[in-house]
Amino acid sequence: MLQSRLAFIGGGNMAEAILGGLLASGYPLSQCVVTEPLQARCEFLHSKYPGLQVLSGPQANYLAVNGSESASHTAALVDNGSVHINPTAASESFSPAEVVILAVKPQVLKGVVTDLGSTLHQRQPLVISIAAGIETSAIARFMAEGASSGSSGSETTTPTQIQHEDLPAVIRAMPNTPALVNEGATGLYATLDTTPTQRLVAESLLGAVSKQVSWVDQESLIDTVTGISGSGPAYFFLMMEAMEDAAVKLGMDRETAKELTIQTCLGAAKMAQSSSDDLKTLRVKVTSPQGTTDAAIKTFEKGGFRDLVAASVTAADSRSKSLATELCGSGKESKL
Numbered sequence: 001m002l003q004s005r006l007a008f009i010g011g012g013n014m015a016e017a018i019l020g021g022l023l024a025s026g027y028p029l030s031q032c033v034v035t036e037p038l039q040a041r042c043e044f045l046h047s048k049y050p051g052l053q054v055l056s057g058p059q060a061n062y063l064a065v066n067g068s069e070s071a072s073h074t075a076a077l078v079d080n081g082s083v084h085i086n087p088t089a090a091s092e093s094f095s096p097a098e099v100v101i102l103a104v105k106p107q108v109l110k111g112v113v114t115d116l117g118s119t120l121h122q123r124q125p126l127v128i129s130i131a132a133g134i135e136t137s138a139i140a141r142f143m144a145e146g147a148s149s150g151s152s153g154s155e156t157t158t159p160t161q162i163q164h165e166d167l168p169a170v171i172r173a174m175p176n177t178p179a180l181v182n183e184g185a186t187g188l189y190a191t192l193d194t195t196p197t198q199r200l201v202a203e204s205l206l207g208a209v210s211k212q213v214s215w216v217d218q219e220s221l222i223d224t225v226t227g228i229s230g231s232g233p234a235y236f237f238l239m240m241e242a243m244e245d246a247a248v249k250l251g252m253d254r255e256t257a258k259e260l261t262i263q264t265c266l267g268a269a270k271m272a273q274s275s276s277d278d279l280k281t282l283r284v285k286v287t288s289p290q291g292t293t294d295a296a297i298k299t300f301e302k303g304g305f306r307d308l309v310a311a312s313v314t315a316a317d318s319r320s321k322s323l324a325t326e327l328c329g330s331g332k333e334s335k336l
């Protein structure tokens, strides 16, 4: 399971970050398949990762999850024009995926999972979703709806009521974009029906691009993970933009202001990580009484900085919850 056959559904930035981190840590390329609807993105992935199986077209997700029993089946799908595939891999058969990473936008997750319902039900891979907001119960409902209607790929099943315990286990992950430079922070939530091995698999896959992987024991806390680390890089970019602009206003050239700001951010983060002091103590240690930092911090506090940060993190957390309601109905779903 630790070098499982992986299917990335969606080949965007986060999928690439996870894939790139895995490959850099020695994960076999031959164990990975990526599906991607955009031709230009497929070509980019082909050229950046020679030999990677990149599938596109209406059958791509089905084939990536289900596998293809024979090379001739794969070739037939290619001949039909329904699957675009790395030419070097066109004659290969595919093993079914043991882990499916749902790396599509929340807005298209429902359609993708419903279409894959039968195959997921039949193959029982571990499903890891990195889509913001969409709850595990909603993902289970989409799988069940798809499996009940037998709408997946070329498989057909008799319409039937699918029980929750018959569905694959789902783990939600919220990585962040610093994963692109192997400095990610990821929150994970697993439903009670996941096994310790499945949790370990999720942890090691996301750990390939994350310096920090933290489990949360309530699903709603994944929204809070989104509020601090998922969206968080943008908060620090905003802070750095504002510091750079302030220095420019005071007469510094932009490049110098940018370099000093970035290194200060990086240095502060490294100090916070390596020091045994808590964050408040670290701040107080920089702040001489009546000195320059004191003047700046008093200005932040007077301007309501803490309340503003709290309101902003809460807004992201709330938006993650409301995304679920917008895209999946109530957002608070009962078990099937």
Ligand SMILES: O=C(O)[C@@H]1CCC=N1
Binding pocket: 132, 226, 230, 231
């Ligand atoms: O802004 C967003 O919706 C996503 C989720 C976390 C980071 N970006």
